[in-house]
Amino acid sequence: MIRYNLKCGAGHGFESWFKNAEGFAALQSAGQVSCPVCGSPEVEKELMAPAVRPSRKAAAAKPDLSAPASELEEKLAALKKQIEENSEYVGMNFAAEARKIHAGEAPERPIHGEAKPDEARAMIEEGLPVAPLPFLPARKVN
Incomplete structure (x- = not known):
């Protein structure tokens, strides 16, 4: 063909x-x-270019996608590291824990976690001092 x-x-x-x-x-x-x-x-x-396979060296030289590719990505990685080192990850309990801290029912401390969009909207409407983070939390996998 x-x-x-x-x-x-x-x-x-x-x-x-x-x-x-x-x-x-x-x-x-x-x-x-x-x-x-x-x-x-x-x-x-029409004029066509042949489909040429890359050499073994070129195929093996894949970019490291886990490393920051730009200055902006480096700054986001640094921000993520700082937040993770200086706050407690509370997972999907973020909305409940943020409300407890705001109400004085839990000790005041910096936290980060996950919230569904409607939960995040409700916290903002309630006046809780929350903000979305520009990255996803690290997932723990087996």
């Missing part, structure tokens, strides 16, 4: 698969290759 990038006389570009180069030539000469947009039988192959 071979895939060709094709173009009709009206300039519409499309691609199609053929058994081989001779199969394309036979179908084209019989008028059986046409543009799917306008139906024009005036179809030509």
Whole structure:
């Protein structure tokens, strides 16, 4: 099988698969290759780049996606580290714990955690001093 990038006389570009180069030539000469947009039988192959596999070295040299890729990502990573080191993670109990702290029912301390959008909205409407963080919490997996 071979895939060709094709173009009709009206300039519409499309691609199609053929058994081989001779199969394309036979179908084209019989008028059986046409543009799917306008139906024009005036179809030509476009210039194509071959699909080349990268070398083993290039395939092995994958970027480290866990490392910050920009100055902004470095600053976000530093912010995340600071928040995690200086506050207690309370998980999905964030809304309840924040309310207890605000009401004086739990010791005052910095916390971070997770809340559903409606819970976060309700806390803001109640006047609790909360803010969304620009990162997701680290997930613990087995």
